Amino acid sequence: MTSRDRILERIRAGAHHQVPRPRLPEAPAPEGDLLELLQDNLTLAAASHQRCSTQELPAAVAAYLQRNQLPAKLWVSDEAGLVDFHHPDIELHHESPGAETSAALTGALAGIAETGSLVLHSGADRRTALNFLADHHLVVLPVRSVVACIEDAWPLLRELPDWPRTVNIITGPSRTADIEQTIQMGAHGPRSLHILLVH
Amino acid sequence: MKSTSVHFHANARAALNDPVLQDALKRLKAGFVVKRREALEGLPDFPAMREAASALKKHILDHLDIYLEQYEAAVRRQGGEVHWAEDAEQARRIVADLCQRQGLRRVLKGKTMVGEEVGLNEELEAAGLEVVETDLGEYIIQLAKEPPSHIIAPAIHKTRGQVGELFSNAHDNDMSGANAPELVAEARRVMRRHFLAGEVGITGANFLIAETGSNIIVTNEGNGDLSATLPKMHIVVAGIEKVVPTLEDATLLLRILARSATGQRMTSYTTLHTGPKRTSDRDGPNAYHVVLVDNGRSRMLTGPYRDMLHCIRCGACLNHCPVYGAIGGHAYGWVYPGPMGSVLTPLITGLDQAASLPQASSLCGRCEAVCPVAIPLPRMLRELRFDGFDQGHVSGRGLLRTWAFLACRPRLYRRISSLLLAAARGLARRGWLPALPGTGAWRRARDLPAPAAQSFSDWWRRRQ
Ligand code: SF4
Numbered sequence: 001m002t003s004r005d006r007i008l009e010r011i012r013a014g015a016h017h018q019v020p021r022p023r024l025p026e027a028p029a030p031e032g033d034l035l036e037l038l039q040d041n042l043t044l045a046a047a048s049h050q051r052c053s054t055q056e057l058p059a060a061v062a063a064y065l066q067r068n069q070l071p072a073k074l075w076v077s078d079e080a081g082l083v084d085f086h087h088p089d090i091e092l093h094h095e096s097p098g099a100e101t102s103a104a105l106t107g108a109l110a111g112i113a114e115t116g117s118l119v120l121h122s123g124a125d126r127r128t129a130l131n132f133l134a135d136h137h138l139v140v141l142p143v144r145s146v147v148a149c150i151e152d153a154w155p156l157l158r159e160l161p162d163w164p165r166t167v168n169i170i171t172g173p174s175r176t177a178d179i180e181q182t183i184q185m186g187a188h189g190p191r192s193l194h195i196l197l198v199h
Numbered sequence: 200m201k202s203t204s205v206h207f208h209a210n211a212r213a214a215l216n217d218p219v220l221q222d223a224l225k226r227l228k229a230g231f232v233v234k235r236r237e238a239l240e241g242l243p244d245f246p247a248m249r250e251a252a253s254a255l256k257k258h259i260l261d262h263l264d265i266y267l268e269q270y271e272a273a274v275r276r277q278g279g280e281v282h283w284a285e286d287a288e289q290a291r292r293i294v295a296d297l298c299q300r301q302g303l304r305r306v307l308k309g310k311t312m313v314g315e316e317v318g319l320n321e322e323l324e325a326a327g328l329e330v331v332e333t334d335l336g337e338y339i340i341q342l343a344k345e346p347p348s349h350i351i352a353p354a355i356h357k358t359r360g361q362v363g364e365l366f367s368n369a370h371d372n373d374m375s376g377a378n379a380p381e382l383v384a385e386a387r388r389v390m391r392r393h394f395l396a397g398e399v400g401i402t403g404a405n406f407l408i409a410e411t412g413s414n415i416i417v418t419n420e421g422n423g424d425l426s427a428t429l430p431k432m433h434i435v436v437a438g439i440e441k442v443v444p445t446l447e448d449a450t451l452l453l454r455i456l457a458r459s460a461t462g463q464r465m466t467s468y469t470t471l472h473t474g475p476k477r478t479s480d481r482d483g484p485n486a487y488h489v490v491l492v493d494n495g496r497s498r499m500l501t502g503p504y505r506d507m508l509h510c511i512r513c514g515a516c517l518n519h520c521p522v523y524g525a526i527g528g529h530a531y532g533w534v535y536p537g538p539m540g541s542v543l544t545p546l547i548t549g550l551d552q553a554a555s556l557p558q559a560s561s562l563c564g565r566c567e568a569v570c571p572v573a574i575p576l577p578r579m580l581r582e583l584r585f586d587g588f589d590q591g592h593v594s595g596r597g598l599l600r601t602w603a604f605l606a607c608r609p610r611l612y613r614r615i616s617s618l619l620l621a622a623a624r625g626l627a628r629r630g631w632l633p634a635l636p637g638t639g640a641w642r643r644a645r646d647l648p649a650p651a652a653q654s655f656s657d658w659w660r661r662r663q
Contacts (some may be wrong), residue, residue: 004283007439007493011264014500019261021444022254024451025247045465096482099391115465124479128428132421133394150453154446163277163411165483166428167471174421174467176383178336178352180223180359181230184383187335188390189421189468 027151034113034146035197041116042195045172046185049195051143058087060196061105061138065090068136068192070102075134077106078125082140097133104134104190110156111141111195114149117171118195121157121164128166137173137190143199201318204532204544204553211559214526223356224527231352231518234462235569241464248455253573255448256509260500266409266442267491273412277474279487284317290492291322294401294434297488298328303398307430309416309423310334311403312350312512313438313492315534316547319401331393333422335386342369348528350535351460351514356527390422400426400484402472404437405511406452407489410445413473414489417456419466427472433484435472439491440508452511455571459513495547503582507542509572516566516576522559531556538566538576545583554592557583613656620650 001009030037042049052060065072075093076085082105085092097104106126108118118139122128131137147153150169157167174189185191203210214220239245259266271281284290290313298306306328308314320341323330332341339354340347342365347353354362362382366374374385402423404414414435416423427433443449457463476483499508517523517537528536533553535543541556557580566576587593605612623632627649 002283003285003289007283007285007491007497008264008267010493010497011267011439011500014497014505015261015263015265017262017265019258021258022251024255024447025244025251027450028244041464045467099395117465117469122476122480122483124477124481127481128424129482132424132428150450151447154450162477163473165473165476165480167413167473168424169465169469169471170467171463171465171469172467174419176335176420177230177461178334178339178354179357179362179379179382181226181352181355182379184380186387187383187420187422188333188387188394188425 027149028114030113030148034148035143037113038111038116038146039197041113042172043116045116046175047116047172047193047195049197051197051199054198057140057196057198058085058090061085062087062089064136064138064194065103070136073102075101075104075130077104077127077130079107079123080125081107081142083125096127097129101130101134103136103138104130105138105140106130108139108141109145110153111146112148112150112153112169113146115171117150117169119153119156120168120170121160122166123164128168131168131170132174132189134190135186136192136194137170138194138196139170140196140198143197202533202544202548202552204548204556207530207532207553207555207559210530210532211526214530219358219361220356220527223358224524227355227518227524231461231514235459235515235518236462238458238462238464242454242458245455245458248451249571249573252451252455252571253509255443255451256572259443259448260440260505260508263439263442263500266444267439269409269444270407270412270442273409274474274487274489275412277412277487279412279474279489282488282490284490284492284494286494287317287492290317290436290490290494291319293490294319294436295322295326295328297432297434298323298399299326301432301486303430303432304328305393305396305398306330307393307397307400307426308332308334308337309400309402309418309426310337310353311401311436312347312534313403313494314401314436315347317436317492317494319436331390331397333390333393333426334418334420335383335422338386338390339365342366346529346534348536349514349517350512350539356529394425394429397426397430399432399434400428400430401434401436402427404435404441404489405456406449407437407442408444408446408449408471409442411471411473413471415449415453416468416470416472417453417466418468418470419461419463421468424468424470427470428483431484432486432488433472433475435487435489437489437491439493439496440510456511456513459515459569459571499546504542504546504579506574507539507546507579509574510539510543511572512539513571515569515571519565519569521561521563521565531559538580539574542576542579542583545587550583550587550590551592554587557581557587558593617654617657620654623650624652
């Protein structure tokens with residue numbers, strides 16, 4: 001008998017397959033405009049955001065870097081919609097991020113209005129490390145990708161051709177309260193999270 | 200980790216007399232307690248969700264074998280491997296072997312309570328591996344060579360000054376007198392180097408999803424994600440009770456977990472990892488292993504402590520416990536403190552090692568009231584007291600036996616008690632009893648009034 005068998009045997013002594021599966025509570029159905037709710041909840045989660053058109057995107061990113069006194073360098077994801085991203089003043093990087101990565105630009109599969117979260121996933125044209133190694137993480141979210149609640153994100157993921165290795169649901173920048181319970185941003189991941197809501 | 204729960208009384212006394220710890224514990228209330236309350240005010244459905252979560256957990260435990268097998272099959276389908284560990288030693292060995300067989304030496308650890316439970320770090324270090332705790336709180340206590348004192352805020356007992364000292368000694372930088380932002384920046388700087396050099400990442404799991412074969416980790420710092428993404432191999436260590444059927448089920452638990460723990464609606468990072476990186480992926484580990492740890496859990500399924508397996512490790516019962524608030528986590532002597540620890544520690548390490556823990560409760564019931572999965576902690580603590588008594592781990596047992604003997608014989612009881620009361624009245628000074636022989640420890644914190652001039656039954660008899 002293997003350890004697996006012995007553990008399962010002990011479990012079977014106490015698992016009688018009788019307690020029915022309860023009905024889960026209804027997923028919350030937020031009232032009002034989802035985009036507005038998302039924006040409010042992004043702010044609550046300490047993420048900043050702005051709205052812009054696809055044409056305005058490069059200028060908006062350049063202005064963000066300048067406003068935050070960041071080097072004019074950007075680590076960009078190669079996913080559809082960003083692969084052609086270009087701005088004359090910004091030096092673009094497509095290689096793995098490292099210690100010097102000051103800002104990264106990625107897309108997102110969805111934005112969750114209920115919690116102010118973004119859903120990102122791994123794939124052949126993107127790097128999960130971008131979401132965590134940059135000091136500033138800029139995320140492009142088409143306004144049509146806003147969903148009401150967490151439950152709405154699961155079908156979108158199930159529809160992908162392959163289930164991704166990594167799914168990141170990101171709600172605000174990295175933070176820690178491990179020193180005297182005071183909240184500090186930028187523990188190991190990004191200090192700032194900025195969402196560009198594109199219409 | 201080795202338990203020192205047998206020394207609970209001495210530990211607790213030391214904790215009460217530790218001014219630094221007492222200062223740190225004062226911050227608990229303003230931090231966790233207030234934030235949780237505010238978060239739940241924004242969730243009017245909380246009572247219904249709590250009930251549903253509890254019913255869901257009951258269903259899962261009653262089908263645990265089925266869901267674990269489903270989960271295992273799903274992990275395999277995604278190219279991962281599942282290992283089963285019956286006890287702490289086997290869990291440690293599996294993890295150490297996985298690292299050694301591939302010749303991987305530099306280990307990044309995300310926060311894992313079950314890792315603490317099975318004593319992972321000691322084993323890995325003994326095997327010659329270099330282990331770095333990457334969660335800031337865990338890193339601090341790793342430098343201090345201490346166990347965690349809270350399940351979600353492991354270094355809650357440390358002050359800024361102490362952290363500065365620890366960093367100064369461990370890094371090439373003088374950090375004494377640094378403020379919190381400077382300390383966080385320093386940890387970030389040092390940890391970056393480790394992240395980029397790590398070869399194995401070990402994380403825990405808040406949930407295992409049977410449907411997809413994913414593990415979910417819920418964190419705020421992002422260290423768990425870096426540990427799971429950058430190295431060549433990702434090892435997940437999780438208790439067998441962590442499995443849930445679907446992502447929708449996990450969502451219900453996610454909604455109550457962060458609110459109960461830190462008062463957030465969602466923590467910064469809720470991450471699903473499923474198998475190793477796909478062939479065409481740009482990053483991620485080449486190998487993905489899950490170690491399912493039993494270590495006493497399957498035994499808990501039969502018997503009165505089954506509901507303890509509902510626990511989602513939110514920490515709310517610690518934060519609201521008057522005993523935890525007075526003595527902090529270390530006094531409990533093992534990795535799980537507070538009310539949940541007072542139930543889990545005796546069940547995992549043995550009641551003979553931790554018989555005092557179930558006694559360390561006023562049974563006020565706040566823990567059960569705040570528990571997001573409605574675990575009847577006070578009932579279990581009482582049950583463990585009975586077990587402790589039956590197994591002879593309770594001091595004063597002879598006294599209780601004598602009392603029980605007399606209480607069953609009312610005439611004898613009255614005769615003896617009237618003799619004792621007369622003697623006590625004789626000893627009384629100004630309405631209070633002086634210290635009586637043999638009651639020293641009990642009397643230290645209590646004053647005993649002198650008995651009344653006559654007992655109730657005497658008074659009653661005379662009235663008739
Ligand atoms: S027993 Fe309940 S309150 Fe305590 S940590 Fe577990 S889930 Fe949270």
